[in-house]
Amino acid sequence: MPEKFYTEQKIGKVIGGSFLEGLAIKVEDDSIIEDTRIGSILVSQTEKKKYYCMLTDMVIEGMNKQSLTELPRGTEFSLLNRITRGTSIYTIFKAQPILAFDLQEGKNQPIRNIPLHASSVRKATYDDIQDVFGSFEKDPKRFFPIGNVLDMDESTQVCIDIDRFIERSSGIYGRTGTGKSFIARLIMAGIILSDKASLLIFDAHSDHGPDSVDEENHHVKGLKSLFGNKMQIMTIESSSVNRAGVLPIEIDVRDVEVEDILSISEELNLNETAEQVMIALKNKLEAQGRHWLQEILVNGEELAEEFKDSEAIVNRSSLLALIRKLSVLKELPYLKYDRSPGTNSIDIILDYLQKGISVDITFGKGDKLLNYLFVTNVLSRRIYNKYMEMYEKHISNRKKYPAPRPLVIAIEEAHRFLSPDVAKQTIFGTIAREMRKAKVSLMCIDQRPSQIDSEIASQIGTRVILALSDEADIASALAGMKNSKQLRAIVESLDSKQQALVIGHAVPMPIAIKTRGYDQSFYDFVSIYSPKSDVEDNYRKALEASEEFLKDMEY
Known part of the structure; x- marks a missing residue:
């Protein structure tokens, strides 16, 4: 590591500012300006505390307006120019205090005041970062390094607190091509390494679990290759099931609810009447011990005939239109009928998750949105119900029933499940609010x-924000965050790849980072620190159960 990141690089002194508007710091050495960027972490240290501040603006000021407008003759490197700069003309760094570190207690504190006038300010050092962000070397089960401070050496690792990350929902935002999948996979790897939670990944483009290739056609190891038996891949593609260890996704038609169909109403071209017809049909048929969707898909014509004289219950023409539009579901190879209890994919997935084995559900490289939305909604709704059952049992008798293992559900194209129009039909809004x-x-x-x-x-508790172009997207990504105006300038300054602003629950303060590489050095890192635990035995038991599952499904 370069020596300068151990030693203090002095910036200047506090000459003004306020708690709300931030500090004004007069730069004493102009040579440091071009090596400093918006989002840099500055530190002002007193006898009791270190004040961590984020650089939000740079301003050229002068003793008066005339000194700014009347330029001295000669080149910018002339003696007169150099004398003028720093005396009558100088640079002000504006920095927002965001965290205090108590030197006596050795812990982070919310910012409640500001450093004194004329306090010295310097760039953060390697030790400053470790003090507040924690260290993987000291606590590998809790802290996971996802990158380094943007204008510092790669050894100045920024860690997220995995315990806090899994406590609340998280968001990884960035326009196409910025590396969302890579940073998501890094964090997923950190969760698996910590063994604090299981992952259920709805892998829309097969980016996370299986091996893949990047934009430059380089081979990229998936989580399965990195973690072996701690990761199980399942797929809706029957052609992929023959690959070693890959299990099929199969959904019993009786597990499908009206809300699951409504979540793909746009893809099925359903109108507003369809919801009323499905609900009426469900209520009528359930009273007879029949499942509404199974009857539509298996006995569509007979069902329409059955209700031809029941206009008060179901309009026949509307029912015929619904049967016609839902007929596309007959073509889904993973939708099955009359499975015996315990042989559906939901039970297998839950068994893996509770044994500490993460599950990646792949949808191939095709672009059939209906499959992704439908399977993700159906499985998540069932798993939500099962988790609530386990949780309620645990609350009723903590000694008899263990708490469910923490679970992180990863969804790509999240806005398709969480938009204002769709969120009420999916289970994900409920998970984000209540789970x-x-x-x-x-x-x-x-x-x-x-x-x-x-x-x-x-x-959303923790947000990892990569480059965004749309102003509305930037505003939404930062919504509800303190100092959002200043943070916006940092997001706008990010490069298009491998740079991110990390804010929220899992980090002590907002920080701009260069994300670590997902390459051979990371593969070596995982191989060294991947835990060798009883997961092998758990995986063997889960695989045996899966083999029985495959036999029942006649694979």
Whole structure:
């Protein structure tokens, strides 16, 4: 590591400012300006505290307006120019205090005051970062390094607190091509390494679990290759099931609810009447011990005939239109009929998750949105119900029933599940709002955060924000965060790849980072620190159960 990151690089002194508007720091050495960027972390240290501040603006000021407008003759490097700069003309750094570190107690504190006038200010050092962000080397089960401070050496690791990350839902936002999938996979790897929670990944483009190739056609290891038996891949593609260890996703038609169909209403071209017809049909058929969707898909014509004289219950023409539009579901190879109890994918997935084995559900490289939305909604709704059952049992008798293992559900294209129009039909809004108590949280990976319902967005605890172009997306990504105006300037200054602003519950303060590489050095890191625990035995037991599952499904 370069020596300068151990030693203090002095910036200047506090000459003004306020608690609300931030500090004004007069720069004493102009040579440091071009090596400093918006978002840099500055530190002012007193006898009792270190004040951490984020650089939000740079301003050229002068003793008076004339000194700014009347330029001295000669080049910018002439003696007169150099004398003028720093005396009658100087640079002001504006920095927002965001965290205090108590030197006596050795812990972080909320910012409640500001340093004194004329206090010295310097760039943060390696030790400053470790003091407040924690260290993987000291506590590898809790802290996970996701990158380094943007204008510092790669050894100045910035860690997220995994315990706090999984406590609340999280969001990873960035426009297409910024590396959302890579940073998401890094964080997923950190969760698996910590062994604090299981992951259920709805892998829309097969980016996370299986191996893949990047934009430059380089081979990229998936989480399965990195973690082996701690990761199980399942798929809706029957052609992929023959690959070693890959299990099929199969959904019993009786597990499908009206809300699951409504979540894909746009893809099925359903009108507003369809909801009323489905609800009426469900109520009528359930009283007879029949499942409404199974009857539509298996006995559609007979069902229409059955209700031809029941206009008061179901309009026949509307029912015929519904049967016609839902017929596309007959083509879904993973939708099955009359499975025996305990042989559906939901039971297998839950068994893996509770044994500490994460599950990646892949949808192939195709772009069939209906499959992704439908399967993700159906499985998540069932798993939500099962988790609530386990949680309520645990609350009723803590000695008899263990608490459910913490779960992080990762969804790509999150706005398709959490937009204001769709969120009420999916289970994800409920998970974001209510499932902290049952230890379930969401990881929302998305390029259009402005399309996520504002109430749900406010529940996002930790946000990793990569480059965004749309002003509405930037505003939504920062909504509800303190100092959002200043943070906006930092987001706008990010490069298009491998740079991010990390804010919220899992970090002590906002910080701009260069994300660590997902490459051979990271693979080596995982191989060294990946825990060798009883997961092998758990995986063997889960695989045996899965083999029985495959036999029942006649694979």
